[in-house]
Amino acid sequence: MKESLLYLDEVSVTRGGAQILDKVTIQVKPQEITGVLGRNGAGKSSLAYAVMGLQGYRPESGRIYFKGKDITDWSITERAKSGLTLAWQHPARYEGITVREYLRISSGGKADEETMKEALDLVQLDTSYLDRMLDKNLSGGERKRIELSSVYMMKPDLAILDEPDSGVDLLALGDITRLFRKIVNDGSSVIIITHREDVAARCDRSYLMCHGRIVLEGSAEAVRRYFLSQCRPCPDPDAEEFAAEEKINASS
Numbered sequence: 001m002k003e004s005l006l007y008l009d010e011v012s013v014t015r016g017g018a019q020i021l022d023k024v025t026i027q028v029k030p031q032e033i034t035g036v037l038g039r040n041g042a043g044k045s046s047l048a049y050a051v052m053g054l055q056g057y058r059p060e061s062g063r064i065y066f067k068g069k070d071i072t073d074w075s076i077t078e079r080a081k082s083g084l085t086l087a088w089q090h091p092a093r094y095e096g097i098t099v100r101e102y103l104r105i106s107s108g109g110k111a112d113e114e115t116m117k118e119a120l121d122l123v124q125l126d127t128s129y130l131d132r133m134l135d136k137n138l139s140g141g142e143r144k145r146i147e148l149s150s151v152y153m154m155k156p157d158l159a160i161l162d163e164p165d166s167g168v169d170l171l172a173l174g175d176i177t178r179l180f181r182k183i184v185n186d187g188s189s190v191i192i193i194t195h196r197e198d199v200a201a202r203c204d205r206s207y208l209m210c211h212g213r214i215v216l217e218g219s220a221e222a223v224r225r226y227f228l229s230q231c232r233p234c235p236d237p238d239a240e241e242f243a244a245e246e247k248i249n250a251s252s
């Protein structure tokens with residue numbers, strides 16, 4: 001697992017008496033786009049929260065390694081400082097600053113005007129947005145795009161994007177893919193969390209999550225095919241057996 005940027009080793013999380021992550025093992029390699037595909041309620045956001053170290057999502061068993069270090073007991077701040085970031089499914093609203101200030105802060109204060117314009121262009125927003133205030137006059141979709149552009153400014157070692165397409169209805173699949181690739185080409189790795197198999201298909205490798213478990217890992221295309229043709233309601237007593245066979249097929 002030395003070559004992994006992020007490695008989750010059988011991570012289990014329980015909330016409100018329910019097991020929401022069940023021995024989840026995933027690996028993210030440097031400068032790859034890793035997809036986590038699954039239906040609503042599969043546990044995808046919970047996985048992101050466990051990686052980020054949110055309160056209530058600390059593993060009861062299993063370990064999380066980032067850049068070779070065991071970060072299981074680290075605080076959110078320590079994780080963020082070491083290069084992990086999460087773009088939320090429903091972005092928080094930062095009131096009272098302009099988009100320009102927000103992007104500058106995201107870049108650690110070093111962004112120039114050109115880079116900020118490029119970041120907005122990647123999410124199909126024109127430069128007039130730099131002067132807009134981050135407030136309720138922005139739509140959910142606009143806020144989401146601005147948050148995605150801030151990830152580009154941040155250049156983290158690993159960005160976890162939770163449902164990056166949700167609420168961004170006008171951003172075409174090609175544009176989203178262009179943004180992921182640009183972030184990766186700049187030296188980051190990306191985890192894309194999605195319930196859309198067409199989004200997962202644009203990743204380098206994918207995991208399929210079902211009922212808090214990883215049921216399949218493989219090439220993005222193999223996972224997409226399985227999701228379309230074989231994915232059954234969770235929990236499915238046969239799923240594990242079938243997934244084990246698929247795992248062998250997908251990796252060969």
Ligand SMILES: Nc1ncnc2c1ncn2[C@@H]1O[C@H](COP(=O)(O)OP(=O)(O)O)[C@@H](O)[C@H]1O
Pocket residue numbers: 015016018020038039040041042043044045046047
């Ligand atoms: N605070 C909580 N207490 C109990 N169950 C929770 C809590 N948060 C999430 N869950 C449950 O965990 C499961 C996974 O949720 P989530 O990670 O949000 O799934 P996804 O992001 O794949 O839609 C769901 O069944 C959800 O109801």
Ligand SMILES: [Mg+2]
Pocket residue numbers: 044045046089162
């Ligand atoms: Mg979610």
